Structures are given as structure tokens and as C-alpha cells.
Amino acid sequence: MLPKYDQKVKEIQSLIAELMGQVVEANQVTLDAYKNHDNAAYDSVRNILKSIDVEANTIDNEIVKTFALFGPEAQELRMLVAYLKLTNELLRIAEGSKKYARRMREHCEGECNLAPFDDIVIKLHTTSLNAMTYIEECFKKPGECNVEDLYRKVMVEESKNDDLFSILEKEIMTQIMGEQELSVEYVRILGTLRKLERACDRAVNIANLLLYAAKGGEIKVY
DSSP: OOHHHHHHHHHHHHHHHHHHHHHHHHHHHHHHHHHOOOOOGGGHHHHHHTHHHHHHHHHHHHHHHHHHHOOHHHHHHHHHEEEEEHHHHHHHHHHHHHHHHHHHHHHTTSSSSGGHHHHHHHHHHHHHHHHHHHHHHHSSSGGGHHHHHHHHHHHHHHHHHHHHHHHHHHHHHHHHOOOOHHHHHHHHHHOOOOHHHHHHHHHHHHHHHHHHHOOOOOOOOO
């Protein structure tokens, strides 16, 4: 039988893994919807993430109870603080994912031609999804997770994500010059796709928090 503190931490890690799994699933659905031109699939994201706020609050309450009941030592305290901040990052990724799904359906059904951007949009979304998946895997098997390796992998995806978004931005601006009557709509599309970039940035924040929990130092955010 595990000591009560260790058992509570395992429960919290499992709850975070479930939450992260929902975020990953939602992003996989939106990526597949874009690839397959299945606009109706975007609507399922709302159902996947419908209780995410409640679940995040449950996790935060469990963390606070663990603080109060077990009086953790310095390293344990770092981990709980990191987890408490981490759920906020997850919630913000989830909120961005819901908005992304809703807006992408509108864009795909609109007048703008997204076909010229298909390859780069898919690659952009894939880098964001990869970063989230690495974090999900870490929480599924916390005993096997090397946080330094996780941080490096997430940073690689974030770097690729930044480069891809810069290229996409230039290509959309070029498209606007040829279709000026749709310029406002193309700018909206760019704003929607920026949510993939921000999600990857938040994955870096989470990796930073896990690094802080394991190694100490200062809490850093991207």
C-alpha cells in the first residue's frame, strides 16, 4: 500500500492525464476534420470538452486538499504548485481548441479557398498536437517520464510551429493581395490558426512547470 501522500499524487496525475487526453482528442478530431473536409466533425469538439472546467476544478481542489492534509516537503510542494498552475494552462488550451473548431468550420464553409494552405495547416496543427501528446504520455506514465527529455521534445515542436506559422502568415498575406475583397475573412482565418501557435506555446509552459517541479529553480513561463 502506498503512503497516503503518494497515493494522492498518483490520483492527481491520473486526473491530469485524463484531462490532457480530452484536449489531445479534441485536437486530433479537428485535424482529421480538416484533412478529410468533414465540417460536421468540428461540432463534436464541444462535447469532448464540455466538462473540462468542472474536471479542472476537481483537480485543483484535490491539489489544495493534498496541501492541507499532508504538509508536503519542498520538492513535493514544488510539484503541487506546478500542477496547480498547469491546470490553468490546460484550460486555456481547451478553450482555444473549442474556439478553433467552431471558427474552422465557418472558414471551411466560407468563400475563401483554403486548399493552397492545406499542407502547411496540417503540419502546423501536427506540431501542436505532437507537443500535447508528449505531455499526455508523461502523465500516463509519470514514473517513466524524463522531464528534461520532454522539455526538449516540446521545444522542438514549438520551434517548428513558429517557423510554420511565419510561412503561413506570408502565404495568406500574398493570397490577400490577389483576393482583396476577401481580405477581412483571410485575416480572421489567420487569427484562428494562431490558436494552434498559442496552444504550442502553452505546451511549452507546461513542460517548463514540470521541469520546475523536478529540478527546482524559478517558475518560468514562455
